[in-house]
Amino acid sequence: MRKIGIIGLGHVGSTVAYTLITKGIADELVLIDQNDALCTAEYYDYSDSLGRLDTYTKIIKQDYRALSAADVVVTAFGDIKLLADGGDRFLEYTYNCSQAAAVGKALKAVGFHGILINISNPCDVITGLLQRYTGLSRERVFGTGTFLDTARMQRAISHRINENPHNISGYVLGEHGESQFAAWSTIAVRGIPMFELAEEQDLDLDALDKAAREGGWLVFNGKKYTSYAIATCAVKLVQAVLSDAKLACPASVYLEQYGCHVGYPAVIGKNGVEKINEIPLTPKEQALLNDSAKMIAQKTHDGYLG
Numbered sequence: 001m002r003k004i005g006i007i008g009l010g011h012v013g014s015t016v017a018y019t020l021i022t023k024g025i026a027d028e029l030v031l032i033d034q035n036d037a038l039c040t041a042e043y044y045d046y047s048d049s050l051g052r053l054d055t056y057t058k059i060i061k062q063d064y065r066a067l068s069a070a071d072v073v074v075t076a077f078g079d080i081k082l083l084a085d086g087g088d089r090f091l092e093y094t095y096n097c098s099q100a101a102a103v104g105k106a107l108k109a110v111g112f113h114g115i116l117i118n119i120s121n122p123c124d125v126i127t128g129l130l131q132r133y134t135g136l137s138r139e140r141v142f143g144t145g146t147f148l149d150t151a152r153m154q155r156a157i158s159h160r161i162n163e164n165p166h167n168i169s170g171y172v173l174g175e176h177g178e179s180q181f182a183a184w185s186t187i188a189v190r191g192i193p194m195f196e197l198a199e200e201q202d203l204d205l206d207a208l209d210k211a212a213r214e215g216g217w218l219v220f221n222g223k224k225y226t227s228y229a230i231a232t233c234a235v236k237l238v239q240a241v242l243s244d245a246k247l248a249c250p251a252s253v254y255l256e257q258y259g260c261h262v263g264y265p266a267v268i269g270k271n272g273v274e275k276i277n278e279i280p281l282t283p284k285e286q287a288l289l290n291d292s293a294k295m296i297a298q299k300t301h302d303g304y305l306g
């Protein structure tokens with residue numbers, strides 16, 4: 001039986017829940033939000049779908065105890081209104097550091113021992129805090145991190161050269177935020193290294209990097225939130241855990257050398273982060289990763305409320 005919990009049912013969490021139900025991925029789904037009216041509304045809206053779906057999901061609401069035996073919990077708490085006009089994911093920092101303490105401690109209190117996948121921003125920092133508060137091992141707590149930014153990089157390149165994003169491999173690394181970077185030495189289109197392709201087709205890599213980094217704001221500026229792409233990323237990670245897929249992908253994972261969670265290639269399976277996929281980087285990329293991780297480590301340290 002596949003039992004999944006979602007904490008925070010705003011734009012993102014509700015989309016994750018809807019996807020899990022309509023794709024028949026969850027046998028049991030536990031919904032939790034501090035806004036009880038919202039949680040109750042989503043509970044009935046999902047429940048009213050069940051009579052027309054070909055799969056069944058048992059839906060439970062507002063019961064932390066039901067998470068004690070959950071396989072996966074997805075955290076999507078926050079207050080997106082704090083971002084106002086966008087531009088900085090750290091506008092939710094203070095608020096979400098407190099929520100991470102509350103949620104992490106509540107999960108620990110009920111003995112949750114599954115895999116925790118965090119979405120809440122600033123993603124890398126909040127992932128690190130949730131790991132500390134839950135007391136789960138570092139392998140069992142990871143964030144969506146640059147999995148989404150990597151998809152945005154794939155989209156930016158695919159639009160520029162009219163290519164299927166699936167044919168673009170490689171990684172955006174570092175923070176899910178402004179200090180992220182496209183690691184061009186890892187990126188290829190149908191196996192052709194991006195550096196070669198850029199020269200051949202006169203592609204501006206800095207402009208493509210910027211397009212990937214600013215991709216979230218393109219969506220946010222019109223909707224005042226983002227939902228579908230992040231939910232798609234989160235659901236893919238949930239599936240990787242449930243099916244023990246050993247999926248190689250970037251995620252916000254704990255790197256010993258930095259002492260924090262940061263977007264880096266890993267292998268995701270039933271035990272969470274099963275392997276850190278160490279890859280060669282150019283000296284410039286390595287320096288960008290170092291700077292990004294250093295900032296995350298500091299903010300994680302500062303955000304820990306004990």
Ligand SMILES: NC(=O)c1ccc[n+]([C@@H]2O[C@H](COP(=O)([O-])OP(=O)(O)OC[C@H]3O[C@@H](n4cnc5c(N)ncnc54)[C@H](O)[C@@H]3O)[C@@H](O)[C@H]2O)c1
Pocket residue numbers: 007008009010011012013032033034035038076077078079080081092096099102103118119120121122123144145148176225226227230
């Ligand atoms: N990692 C990513 O790539 C990514 C992408 C999109 C959004 N996000 C982040 O995901 C989070 C959710 O985004 P959103 O647009 O759904 O926000 P939202 O404001 O629409 O929803 C957040 C929900 O969390 C609930 N909540 C807050 N604290 C809680 C707590 N302690 N326990 C239970 N519920 C709690 C709120 O009541 C609200 O319903 C934000 O932090 C946002 O920045 C991350």
